[in-house]
Amino acid sequence: MLLEVQDLGKSYDAPRRRNKAATDATSGTPRALSGVSFTAGQGEFITVIGPSGAGKSTLLRCLNRLIEPTDGVINFNGRDITHLPNGRLRKVRREIAMIFQNYNLVYRLTAIQNVLHGRLGYKNALAGSLGLYTEDEKARAFELLDEVGLGEFAYRRADQLSGGQKQRVGIARSLMQDPKVMLCDEPIASLDPKSSRMVMETLRRLTRERGITCIVNLHQVDFALEYSDRIIGLRAGEKVFEGTADETTPAVIRSIYEGDAEVMVDVPVEMPEAAGSPIEAGAFAAEPATGGAQ
Numbered sequence: 001m002l003l004e005v006q007d008l009g010k011s012y013d014a015p016r017r018r019n020k021a022a023t024d025a026t027s028g029t030p031r032a033l034s035g036v037s038f039t040a041g042q043g044e045f046i047t048v049i050g051p052s053g054a055g056k057s058t059l060l061r062c063l064n065r066l067i068e069p070t071d072g073v074i075n076f077n078g079r080d081i082t083h084l085p086n087g088r089l090r091k092v093r094r095e096i097a098m099i100f101q102n103y104n105l106v107y108r109l110t111a112i113q114n115v116l117h118g119r120l121g122y123k124n125a126l127a128g129s130l131g132l133y134t135e136d137e138k139a140r141a142f143e144l145l146d147e148v149g150l151g152e153f154a155y156r157r158a159d160q161l162s163g164g165q166k167q168r169v170g171i172a173r174s175l176m177q178d179p180k181v182m183l184c185d186e187p188i189a190s191l192d193p194k195s196s197r198m199v200m201e202t203l204r205r206l207t208r209e210r211g212i213t214c215i216v217n218l219h220q221v222d223f224a225l226e227y228s229d230r231i232i233g234l235r236a237g238e239k240v241f242e243g244t245a246d247e248t249t250p251a252v253i254r255s256i257y258e259g260d261a262e263v264m265v266d267v268p269v270e271m272p273e274a275a276g277s278p279i280e281a282g283a284f285a286a287e288p289a290t291g292g293a294q
């Protein structure tokens with residue numbers, strides 16, 4: 001199994017290396033994550049849903065050690081990376097790419113320069129800061145921009161692109177890392193439905209054609225139902241559901257979002273006739289998009 005997560009926990013106010021019992025006894029705030037276990041195989045498309053504050057971002061960031069889990073074990077590609085020292089995380093971070101809601105592009109640079117930045121993890125600091133890339137790397141960057149449908153925008157400054165285009169540049173950049181896993185934290189939260197669809201289609205195509213594993217945090221339950229091989233439901237830091245889209249019934253969705261007023265009103269009592277049929281966009285939107293497409 002490519003990724004195995006066992007009993008993952010995170011308490012933001014626990015000083016590192018303090019034992020768990022002491023942490024729980026002294027901590028006033030609830031744990032952001034507790035006892036979360038799951039596995040992800042090569043080429044799987046997994047979405048993580050749950051209300052705001054459920055721990056979705058915390059989970060994703062623990063997986064590539066952007067934040068340190070308080071307890072639990074993360075096995076990646078046959079290796080325990082839970083306590084890998086910082087110096088040895090570089091290779092792991094190349095193989096576990098991350099996509100963010102706000103794109104994290106360098107806006108004064110062109111699309112192609114941003115894509116080339118995906119290669120920085122493979123270069124020494126000098127070559128990186130001088131922007132020295134091989135001809136192969138440049139050719140690859142153009143190919144990848146083409147692949148996400150942005151070939152003709154290679155020389156456009158990133159700040160001149162639409163939100164959906166920015167996110168696809170972000171995806172092309174992460175592909176430059178040759179990742180095995182892509183962690184996507186709310187990749188479509190700032191996008192309109194049409195751009196959202198293009199981004200989701202692009203991500204799913206990567207899992208199908210390149211065997212990359214995608215783990216995607218989503219507010220939009222309708223997109224999760226449409227695109228996922230498997231859905232994980234988080235609530236108050238705990239995994240409360242895991243199953244296929246067909247198994248993610250309205251009752252399941254209600255239980256994940258219980259008390260979250262915004263989704264409650266929109267969840268229908270019955271699933272549409274044919275299970276698995278595309279569900280009208282927005283029908284299950286858990287939260288309104290935060291801010292318009294940039």
Ligand SMILES: Nc1ncnc2c1ncn2[C@@H]1O[C@H](COP(=O)(O)OP(=O)(O)O)[C@@H](O)[C@H]1O
Pocket residue numbers: 012031032050051052053054055056057058059
């Ligand atoms: N850096 C942080 N410091 C302290 N608490 C945090 C931090 N980041 C998140 N939290 C808390 O952890 C919980 C889970 O947050 P988060 O992982 O961001 O949830 P989600 O992505 O599902 O909205 C929330 O209660 C949040 O307030």
Ligand SMILES: [Mg+2]
Pocket residue numbers: 056057058186
């Ligand atoms: Mg989040």
